[in-house]
Amino acid sequence: MGRRRRLAAALLPLLPLLGLMGAAGGAAAAGASEAGAGAGAGAEPCRACRGLADSFSRGLERTEREGFGGGNTAWEEEKLAKYKHSETRLLEVLESVCAPSDFACHQLLERSEEHVERWWFHERLQHPDFFQWLCMDRLALCCPAGTYGPDCLPCAGGPQQPCSGNGKCDGDGTRRGTGLCVCSPGYGGPFCSECGDGYYEASRNKSHLVCAECYWACGRCTGPEDSSCLRCKRGWVLHEHRCIDIDECGTEMAHCRANQFCVNTEGSYECRDCSTACIGCMGAGPARCKKCNKGYWRDGAKCLDVDECAGAEEPVCTGAQEVCENTEGSYRCVCAPGHVRRDGQCVEDKPPDAPEKGFFDDVTEDEVVVLQQMFFGMVICALATLAAKGDMVFTAIFIGAVAAMAGYWLSDRGDRVLDGFMKGR
Incomplete structure (x- = not known):
């Protein structure tokens, strides 16, 4: 019981993931049917068990030469021998046996705790195949290859070579399925021991059958030539071992709508729309109309547009x-x-009335710069003339005006004002 408690402690972190915390106490005593039901959540039970067993075996291989570490060889070999069959090694393997997102594996492992412990401590020497012991014998989730169903009955064709090797047995190796054969392309019959429709026997011996394709129009044949047909596919008729295409358009086999015409194809036919000039037709174009449509007039055999x-x-x-x-x-x-x-x-159709142009609308950007400089120069000259007369007041105004106008006219606002002025706004 001490070992089981330690194993349960190792598996405990898995329980919140599964939402099975309340069922943890009874999980160790779960029987084979209970384990099978748990493994079926989102995955086929045998496949889930096989995945768990394979991962467990890889974990054993990974820990084969691991030990507790040691100083000398004798001491290390003694410790390694103890580790090989120890509970510590089992716990290390179980910690990584399931991927974090593999719900079916986690659930199956949690429900199989007692069986895993029993095999590890009591059964593995007598039963070294962990997959067979757990998935077939204890949990009854899988069957031997070539068998199927709850009682592991032989597949169709026998367990040694199910479906004659030319197909797959439904449920092969599991406790499910019907045991019937799903044949590979080209093969047929209840045991996939015959050639299917459109194929012939290219070779056969006591254990193998090779089927090859017939000529493409043949349903059954004796060889690949077009003259070796025994039966034809639909849309063809057999004539002297050859398959001749049936012209459905010349028979009552074709069914097209009122304003369509029939076109024969290899092994079948197509319905295509009449010309818009036609009411009913016998072929493509306005010259094959039975009657002319509204808006058209007949000129000989052809329906022409009315202008x-x-x-x-x-x-x-x-x-x-x-x-x-x-x-x-x-x-x-x-x-x-x-x-x-x-x-x-x-x-x-005339363009909308254009807004009236300003006085300076046709002035170019370079001309605007020249006019701006001329205007600025005239103002400075006028102030300079007044300042030259020795009047201190005009001198101060002149200096202030130079500074103010320079800052203003060099700014974006000055450009916009001058632009508006020149355009008469």
């Missing part, structure tokens, strides 16, 4: 500034050249 715009005695389009435009099978009313439709009426 409603040219043939009418009275104007077809009566709106102001409207003209008639012929289309295939019909017409439409459009605005006359130089006009556009606005609010349902055709009006003259």
Whole structure:
């Protein structure tokens, strides 16, 4: 019981992941059917058990030469011998046997704790195949290869070579399935021991059958040639061991809608739409019409478009500034050249009135710079003339004006003001 408690402690971190904390006390005593039910959550039970057993065996291989460490060889060999069969090694293997996201493995491991412990401490020398001991004998989740179902019955064709080696047994190696054969392409029969439709026996001996494809129109044949057919596929008829295409369009086998025509293809037929000029047709184009559609007239064998715009005695389009435009099978009313439709009426197409230009709208950027410099120079000259007369007041104004105007006209605002002035705004 002490060992089981330590194993349970090692498995305890798995329980919150599974949501099985409340069932942990009874998990160790769960029987084979309970283990099988747990392994079925999202995965086939035998596959889940095989994955667990394979991972467990890899863990044993990984820890084969591990020990507790030691100083000399004799001491290390003694410790290694103890570690090889120790509970410590078992716990190390169990810690990494399942991937974190493998729910089925974690659940199966938690429910199989007692069986794993029993095999490790009591059964592994007599039963070294852990997969067979756990998954087949104890949990009854898997069967030997070539058998299936709850009682591990032989698959169709026998357990040694199920389905004659030409297919797969449904449920092979599990406690599920029907045991029936799912044959590979080209093979058939209850034991996949015959060639399927469209294939013939290329070779056969007591244990193997090789099937090869017939000529593509043959359903059954004796060889690959087109002259070796015994039966034809649908859409073909057998004539002197050859398969001849049936022209469904010349028989009542073809079924197309009223405004479609039939086109024969190899082994079948197609229905294609008639020309828009036709009401019913015998082929493609306006020359194969049974009757002409509205908007068309017959000229010999061909249905031609009626030009409603040219043939009418009275104007077809009566709106102001409207003209008639012929289309295939019909017409439409459009605005006359130089006009556009606005609010349902055709009006003259002219650009909207442009805003009046400012006095300086046509001045280029370089000219604006020159004018700006001229204006700035005239103001400075006027102030300089007044300052030259010796008037201290004008001298101060002159210096201040130079500084203020220089800062202002060199700013973005000054550029915008001057630009607006020159454009008359």
